[in-house]
Amino acid sequence: MERTDGILRMLKINYASSQDDTQEFSWKPVLKIFTFLEEEQANALAHDTRAVLQFMVIGKDNPNSVLNIITLARENGRSVQDHITKEMWQCINDFYHIMRQEKLADLFQQEDPITVLDNLIKQGLLYFGTTDVTMARGEGNSFISIGKFLERAIQSTDILDVKFSDMNYEMDKITDTTYWKYMLMSISGYELYLKTYRGGFEAKNVVEQILLNEQFPRSVIYSINHLHRYFERLKSEHNRSDYNQIDFMIGKIKSKVKFSTPDSIINEGLHFFLNETKKGLFEIGNKLNHNYFAYA
Numbered sequence: 001m002e003r004t005d006g007i008l009r010m011l012k013i014n015y016a017s018s019q020d021d022t023q024e025f026s027w028k029p030v031l032k033i034f035t036f037l038e039e040e041q042a043n044a045l046a047h048d049t050r051a052v053l054q055f056m057v058i059g060k061d062n063p064n065s066v067l068n069i070i071t072l073a074r075e076n077g078r079s080v081q082d083h084i085t086k087e088m089w090q091c092i093n094d095f096y097h098i099m100r101q102e103k104l105a106d107l108f109q110q111e112d113p114i115t116v117l118d119n120l121i122k123q124g125l126l127y128f129g130t131t132d133v134t135m136a137r138g139e140g141n142s143f144i145s146i147g148k149f150l151e152r153a154i155q156s157t158d159i160l161d162v163k164f165s166d167m168n169y170e171m172d173k174i175t176d177t178t179y180w181k182y183m184l185m186s187i188s189g190y191e192l193y194l195k196t197y198r199g200g201f202e203a204k205n206v207v208e209q210i211l212l213n214e215q216f217p218r219s220v221i222y223s224i225n226h227l228h229r230y231f232e233r234l235k236s237e238h239n240r241s242d243y244n245q246i247d248f249m250i251g252k253i254k255s256k257v258k259f260s261t262p263d264s265i266i267n268e269g270l271h272f273f274l275n276e277t278k279k280g281l282f283e284i285g286n287k288l289n290h291n292y293f294a295y296a
Helices: 002-020 028-034 039-045 049-058 066-079 086-099 103-110 113-134 139-165 177-186 190-196 203-212 220-234 240-258 262-268 270-293
Strands: none
Touching: 002 028, 002 049, 002 066, 002 113, 002 139, 002 177, 028 039, 028 049, 028 139, 039 049, 049 066, 049 103, 049 113, 066 086, 086 113, 103 113, 139 177, 139 203, 139 220, 139 270, 177 190, 177 203, 190 203, 203 220, 203 240, 203 262, 220 240, 220 270, 240 270, 262 270
């Protein structure tokens, strides 16, 4: 569900950006972040806005389309219905049936895509809000939150990596203001940036906000802090060995990010730092899966 939200927001803001820059705009960065397409396939789609929206939202052949992700979320929800609330199940089920409507393809061709995307984003927000106010703060809620913040941290590292790869990771490279504006808007960080940094858009400040700002809900450090917080609630006498192993892994990556600065990250190499962070997050996800879900 977290990935669905990230994809829909990214599509909405990039569609708005494509209308401002119809000649030069390319969907390739979005395809690189959220799909498994080969270079040749991504190039073929990169300049066809309507085709990209259909592929990313309702593409049955795209394993990472919103339609397929919501279908998986619904199957997961069905398998654990005893551990989630009826209201939460209803939200996922309603979202699934909206995604299955045949008219959705026509709406993307004939209507304003932003209106369609906004309605889908609201369905996701309804799910998040319902989960927050109806789920008991027990083990089930902890696993939901662990998954959410793990996915969010990986998304933020991916987005930062892809956007800076366009600039060859050159921090001093002059970039159009709209480049950073739309990037920050896609992860709901634009307003906070304007309130935090008064001197305009600088690459180093963007890195600081997305990686190190503990007040920004989509920053990497915020996500890791909350991942750790919810994981700590799983501690019990029955799983001490498995728990300690993963707790150490989360603590290690948390310390690395928390005690970094924009300058130290740049000196280490932004691409290297992001790759190592993402690698650590995937290792945590795999270990969680192995220790808690391997026999499910």
